[in-house]
Amino acid sequence: MIPVTYYIIFSAVLFSLGTLGVLIRRNSLVIFMSIELMLNAANLSFVAFSRIHESFSGQIFVFFIMAVAAAEVAVGLALIVTIYRSRHTIDIDGMSSLKG
Amino acid sequence: MTLELVLFFILAVIAVTTAVGLLTSRSTIYAALHLVTNFVTVAIFYLLLDAPFIALAQVTVYAGAIMVLFLFVIMLLGIENIAGELEWKGLIWPVVMAVILLAEGIFLVVQRIGKNIYVESAGTELSNASTMAKYLFTDYLLPFEITSILLLVAMVGAIVLSKHEKPAKRGLEKTR
Amino acid sequence: MLFSETTSSGQFFGLVPWIVFAPIIGLLINIFAPYLVRWLNQTFKTELVWSETATGLVASLAAGATFVIATLQLISLGQHHEGAIIPVAEWIHVGPLALDWNFRVDSLSTTMMLVVSGVGTLIHIYAIGYMHEDVRFKNDVGRYNRFFVFLNLFIAAMMILVSGDSYLMLFVGWEGVGLASFLLIGFWYDMDTLGRPSWANSNAAKKAFITNRVGDFGFLIAGFLIFSYMGSFQFDTVFAAAPELAHAHPEILLLITVFMLIGVAGKSAQIPLYVWLPDAMAGPTPVSALIHAATMVTAGVYLVTRSAPIFSLSHDAQYIVATVGAVTALFAATIAVGQYDIKKVLAYSTISQLGFMVAAVGMGAYVAGMFHLVTHAFFKALLFLSAGSVILGLERGHHHLAHGHHADHAEVFDPGDMRNMGGLRKQMPVTFWVYMIGTLALAGIFPFAGFWSKDEILLDASRHFPHVYWILTAAAFLTAFYMGRQVWMVFFGEARHEAAAHAQESPLIVTIPLMILAALSALGGFMNLPFAGFHNFAHWLEHTLGEIEVLGLDFAVAGISTLLALVASAFSWFLYLRKPLTSGQPDPLKKPLGLLFVGMENKWFIDEAYQHFILNAYANLSKFLAQTIDWDFWHEWFHNSVIAKNFVGLTRFLADPVDLGVVDNLSKVLADWVQETSQTLREMQTGYVRHYALSVLVGVVAILGYLLLVSR
């Protein structure tokens, strides 16, 4: 038997790594992948909590998150493609048109 | 140290390694492959947690669909070898913050939930795909339907966004 | 006694709803058949025609069916005197109000049904011929069908009126006949009686409807009183409660009758609401005969007779009703003397005769009133239809002329003006003879129908209300006079217009109904002879009205009235035929009577007075309300000037001195400060996603830390 806590701690680790990835990389595709990693970490803890509370809602939520993630990836990648077309870069620092 | 726990740790190590690989790999392709491995590992964790449906969905949706999409985009744009340079200069603050975050997270879990919670496998009932279906089509019907609309919208949005802007043929007709 | 509410086994009573349905079916067929035929022709390439004959046949069959049904009721009543109530459906059931569509068969309603359906059927047949020519003279063949639709509608409404079992159902028919009358008076709605484009006919129609509505107002108020004091509209219930009310609140009972009298005055053209009836002659002649002489206008008489148990309880009510009727009878007769239009004379004569009937039923002489109603229906329908025949004859003559040598088509020719007639007995013999019979009956010459019925009224009056007797006798004298005047002017002497000289007799389909009606007018009196054992009609009505005082023949009364009628006829002969009128000669009465005749000629200027004091006043009031009060004052001035302008003023005040002066300055200080601060903040925006993400993370870490440290 594995204590459920382990899973949650493990998901925290993954989450932190994902966060780190978002912060340190400049390649927008990799940043996007890191976000997926974070989502996965969250999913894992959902399933773990679902186990703890013996409730099915956690799994349902994971299901919905997956669906939303799929949608998000579709739109996000489309955005990246569009940006690449107009700026010819996927470097996140090349997109800093918001500078005040 | 049961066999299960051994398996857990092996998988955990693989997962963390691939995650770190994602962070550090210079090639986008390698980053994507690391991530796929990570996803598959997580899927096995789901199996261990008695969630076979989610596990399968994880493999098909994430490892299958989503990652394939990533690879497509990488190849479409021809950026396989454009390496994102790691910027060591500004690394210190992100790392510090991430570590604090992790520490806080672990502390919270240990403090609030307790270190060793064992939950007996609830058996097939909890993890049955049909149970899942039952919930989805009764209590969660509306969100379910809304999700489908969301997917549709995302699909339309993705097409609209990535479509090449053609020179407006009908532009002159639209006088309004 | 009043009959009890038993549905007996009278075999034909169950058929009575069909007396309403039959004409409705007829009119529906006539409405939709032309469209159906057109559709068939288009779809299946057939060449069917919905002809005038078909229209007339359907309508006449529908009317004939009502006569058959009415006759069957008569047969059933012969076996079951108590009659029956035939329920059809619930109508309005709300709270204490319970109204049903119930039909009532008793001797009174069956009498009315027979009159309406009998005369109605004859007039339908007559109209087949009459309208055939009329629509051609007026150049709109398409309206032939519509005429019969309206005519059937009238029959249906009239049947509801006479066969309803409650005041409300009676009211449905009451208004329904009003509608039919409106539609038929305005049948030639785009012209006047001479066929010129004008608003005249439609004005006449509107006048009839609105005047009737004034009467309906009285009817409604009477209905409200009845319901609030007697708790029902159903005849038997009301009549049963009436004596108690007469005992407890005689003044209420009087009020009920007075308001009901207003309704009667509206429908039966009594003072002061008679003004619509002469104008109603704008309708085609069959309409004048059926609706405005024989049936609809007698609805008021029927109402009073039906309400006999109420009216009988109040002597004051009887006095008022009888007096109104008698005064109307005399008043209208004086106007009739001064009219030149053949139909106008008959119209005022109708008002006068209705006055006789109302006076009769007012006095409590219900049998006499109903008797006169029936005979009057015969002879007045006859007179009107014959007048229509005369008019058509003249139209034919005129037409003949216009298409012959003379080409003066532009000249306006009035085929109804008696001054254009003269000597018609030679050209139109059948019409002449039947007209003579009608005239004798109306003038009350022995032994024609009018003699018996009028005599009975006079006799009753002489016994109970002497002043009514004297007024009515005077009216009877004038009746004989103006009828004599009319006959001499129309049929004797020399033709005063070429059209009259060339007039042609009408076809058989027109004259046969005339002959039948002439026979009825001659013999109709025999259903209620004032000799013991011959009071058939009285005994027949007794089944409904209860015990009736039966009077024998009083030779004094009968003698005086007959004598007066003969004197009047002789007098009119002396004036109008001794030296026959020539074209363009003024009326011989004009000189001796002077101003009096001007009054008669101009209907005592009552129409003008109404127009001036009521209609114009209302029109001005409503214009004043609409333009001055509602629009200029309330809409434009108050809402636009006062409210809107002040609001705008207030906002301007707030905008200029208050807002710019005070608030704006305050905010300027604030704005400067905000600008400086934001300048500083702006520089924090690097535009790098990473930096934003990092700051988010810092926030997350901080919050998590806060949760760890503070909470719990």
Place this chain on the structure above:
Amino acid sequence: MNFLFEPLTIVTFFPLLGVLALLLINSEQKTAIRWTALVTALLAFVISLWAFFFSGQYDVAAPGLQLVAKYDWITVAGWNIRYYLAADGLSILLVLLTTFLTPIAILSTWTAIEERVKDFMIFFLMLEIGMTGVFLSQDLFLFYIFWEFTLVPMYFLIGIWGGPRRMYAAVKFFLYTMAGSILMLLAILWLGINLDTFAVPELIGKVPAAAQMLLFVAFTAAFAIKVPMWPLHSWLPDAHVEAPTAGSVILAGVLLKMGTYGFLRFNLPLFPEASIQAAPVIGALAVIGIIYGAAVSYAQKDVKKLVAYSSVSHLGFVMLGMFAMNSLGIQGAILQMINHGLSTGALFLLVGMIYEQTHTRELAVYGGLWKIMPVYGALTLIVTLSSMGLPGLNGFVGEFTILLGAWGAGSGSYGSVWFAALSAIGVILAAIYMLYMFQKMFLGPAGEITKHHPLHDLNWREIATLLPLLVFIFWIGLYPKPFFDLMSPTVDELVKLLSAAALR
């Protein structure tokens, strides 16, 4: 999630599906847009019929609220606002009237609206949602939201597709209704805060007698403007004259009824004592409205204005019956609301049909139309007669019952004989202005337009638009029992409540 599947939720919000569908259609495809809107409205009607008659969940013979959908909605900080829809005898007929008139109004725009068809239909369906919601809400707060919500689409319907002075009319309509509703909002908040609930059934009998009068006045301000009661009718002719035909139909047919319904649903049961005190005043205003509206109608030169003012007169009857406070008066008033919706709706349709051909509403230029347009003439005649209360048609049943109720027949009444007698004069005046209108348009010699303008009789679509209305005009006139049966149990309860209050 269950609230979504409550029958009344579906009845109310079904047109939203149509709106969504319309959003997806290209605005150039006008035919598709029209059909979508029409089918949606028809389905909404069918659904409302199903909910009340065929779902087996609504017992027509029982009093009280049924088909209840009651869910907590906003329950923060002591507020007790619920999503509370339910129907009873007071609302069922009006809901059906709404769903019945909407497809008819949409059908009438088939060729009349050519510009921005998509926007028009969307606003129209939104309007339907608002109106249905008003008639079904049992929570004051929810009611208020629906009440104000109806303003928005109507504002745009008048303001975009209206006549020459449409902006003036639209703004006036909006501001007047708003002005009244603000007082009502204050009263609603007072009730909700002090009595701890916004649900009407829970508030009945709880409102302290001392506070009733003020609250009554506040509610009356909102409803009286909407009805509109004399002398607050000044916005009505503007709105009607400028609104497109379908807008007028719905405005007269349903929106005005929201005012009278408000009195019936809120003023009478919530503030019975105050209602009884105020009854003579309201009755007097109603009688003035009846006579005044009729007189003013007679002087109008514009057909649509004439019909608009006639509404003032007709709704005076409704108010009179309602504040007679006996079952005759109230049932008559409810039926008269329906009648007015049918007859005046039909009149506006008819006026719109001729306007579409001639583009003028001046009475003076018409005349002799019947000769050219026999079907149009015959249908107008029937509707005119119904509107002036000819027995055998629907108007009479309503007016007669109201007058009888106002006369004070039966027990427990506060009507006055004089009110009823004076109002009966209104029956004469109604004949005068209605026949005047009919004569000037259809009878008489051919007028300018009739002579010189190419006119054609009604086509099949126009006849189909009017036919359902005519069916009900005859049905209610000849056999109103089913309609009375729908309302009588609830009205009896209401009358009991009022007479109990009268004894206190």
